[in-house]
Every structure is written in structure tokens, then in C-alpha cells.
Amino acid sequence: MVSCREATRLMSDALDRPVTLRERMGLRLHLAFCRGCRNFEKHMAFLRRACRSLVERDADKNERRRS
Amino acid sequence: MDFTAEALEQHRSYLYRFALIHLRDPELSADAVQETMLAAIAGRSDFAGRSSPRSWLTGILKHKIADILREAARLPIAESDLAQGDKAGDLESVFDAKGRWDDTMPGDWGAPETALEQKQFWEVFERCCRSIPPQTAQVFMLREVMGDSIEEICKNLGITATNCSVMLYRARVRLRQCLEAQWFNKE
Numbered sequence: 001m002v003s004c005r006e007a008t009r010l011m012s013d014a015l016d017r018p019v020t021l022r023e024r025m026g027l028r029l030h031l032a033f034c035r036g037c038r039n040f041e042k043h044m045a046f047l048r049r050a051c052r053s054l055v056e057r058d059a060d061k062n063e064r065r066r067s
Numbered sequence: 068m069d070f071t072a073e074a075l076e077q078h079r080s081y082l083y084r085f086a087l088i089h090l091r092d093p094e095l096s097a098d099a100v101q102e103t104m105l106a107a108i109a110g111r112s113d114f115a116g117r118s119s120p121r122s123w124l125t126g127i128l129k130h131k132i133a134d135i136l137r138e139a140a141r142l143p144i145a146e147s148d149l150a151q152g153d154k155a156g157d158l159e160s161v162f163d164a165k166g167r168w169d170d171t172m173p174g175d176w177g178a179p180e181t182a183l184e185q186k187q188f189w190e191v192f193e194r195c196c197r198s199i200p201p202q203t204a205q206v207f208m209l210r211e212v213m214g215d216s217i218e219e220i221c222k223n224l225g226i227t228a229t230n231c232s233v234m235l236y237r238a239r240v241r242l243r244q245c246l247e248a249q250w251f252n253k254e
Contacts, residue, residue, distance in 0.1 A: 003166030
């Protein structure tokens with residue numbers, strides 16, 4: 001069984017590279033039993049959305065400033 | 068391809084943020100972007116639609132950034148983030164000896180998207196980003212804000228893929244923790 005430390009590392013890696021089937025299975029099993037890591041997974045998805053929206057946000061601001 | 072000042076203007080915020088990641092100085096960054104705009108207008112005949120306007124502009128900007136860094140004799144990146152100040156011991160406060168969440172188990176953030184609309188959230192977000200060691204933050208911003216691939220980041224910064232993913236992991240863990248403490252737990 002992978003630890004929370006390993007599970008979070010895998011969740012981070014999965015945002016940057018394809019994970020192997022074995023890694024995914026290990027992670028899914030861990031997540032089934034760990035609420036903290038399930039929350040972590042949601043938080044990672046949110047972080048990515050937040051960062052992507054940073055550039056758009058600045059673009060909107062410039063748009064408003066010019067109009 | 069239309070290269071009026073107006074057409075260039077829509078890329079300004081992207082370029083500024085890109086410059087800021089590398090230069091970490093608002094004034095220098097604004098200068099670099101301004102010079103890039105001028106160079107783009109002067110050299111628009113060179114463009115010829117070989118790439119997207121944004122990547123063409125980013126290419127010019129990278130040269131400007133390199134010039135500024137060289138001039139300031141400032142090292143764009145140090146190995147310090149990995150060597151010191153951000154050791155493995157850093158995450159010890161998050162996980163116990165068995166690798167389980169210590170007393171920092173991630174909580175329920177409810178519907179975090181609503182935070183994206185709030186100005187105060189972004190202030191907290193930027194503050195949290197600044198609390199991460201500089202190079203780690205730089206790699207994180209390149210990956211998440213600029214959308215660079217691991218390969219691009221490794222090539223441009225001269226780091227290994229392993230270092231890169233370790234830094235991204237640390238940045239994410241820390242940023243998550245900071246946002247939870249400074250924002251989501253406060254509501």
C-alpha cells in the first residue's frame with residue numbers, strides 16, 4: 001500500500017506525465033481509503049484551474065483598462 | 068498578419084508575467100516587455116507567420132530577458148533551491164515518519180471556484196507563491212501559468228526531469244498548504 005507521501009507525489013507527477021497502470025492502481029487503492037489524499041487530489045485540480053485563469057484574468061484587466 | 072500596436076497589446080499581460088517569472092522585478096519586466104513590443108513592430112516583416120504571434124513575441128522577449136540578466140550579472144537560476152533551503156526535510160512537517168499526513172491532513176474546500184472571483188483570494192495566492200523558494204516557484208509558474216512541458220523547462224533551465232518534478236511537487240504541496248491555512252480555513 002502506498003503512503004500518503006507517495007500518493008501525493010504520484011498525484012503531482014500525474015499532472016506532468018502519463019502515469020503507468022501500476023501507479024494508477026496503487027493510487028486508486030490508496031485514495032479509496034484516504035480522505036486526506038482525496039481532498040489533495042481535488043485541491044491539485046483547483047490549483048491548476050487557478051493558475052490557468054491567472055493569464056486570462058490579467059488579459060481581462062487590460063481589456064477593461066483600455067475600454 | 069496584422070502587427071498593429073493594438074494587435075500586440077493583447078499579448079502584453081502574458082509577456083509581462085513571463086518576464087516577471089524570470090526577472091522578479093516589476094520595473095525590469097515592464098521594460099523588457101516594452102522593448103519586445105518595439106522590436107516586434109520594427110521587425111514585423113521578419114515574422115511572416117512562421118509561428119504563432121505569441122511564441123514569436125516570447126522568443127524576442129527571451130533574448131531581452133537574457134540581455135538584462137547578463138547586464139545585471141544576475142544569475143537567472145541558482146542550484147540553491149535544491150541544494151539548500153528546500154531540503155527533503157522540508158516536507159517532514161507535512162508527513163510523519165511513515166509517510167502519513169501529520170496534523171496537516173488536507174481538508175474539505177467545498178466549492179473553491181468561487182474564490183477565483185475574489186480579489187482578496189488572489190492577494191493570498193500571490194503571497195503564498197512568494198513564500199515558495201524562488202527557483203521552485205519559477206518552475207511551478209512556467210509549468211502551470213505558462214503551460215510549458217517538463218521537457219521545455221528542463222532544457223531552458225538546465226535541470227533534470229527528476230529535479231523538475233521534485234520542485235513541482237514541493238511547490239504544489241506548499242501552495243496547497245498555504246492556501247488552506249491562509250484562505251480556506253479562514254472562512
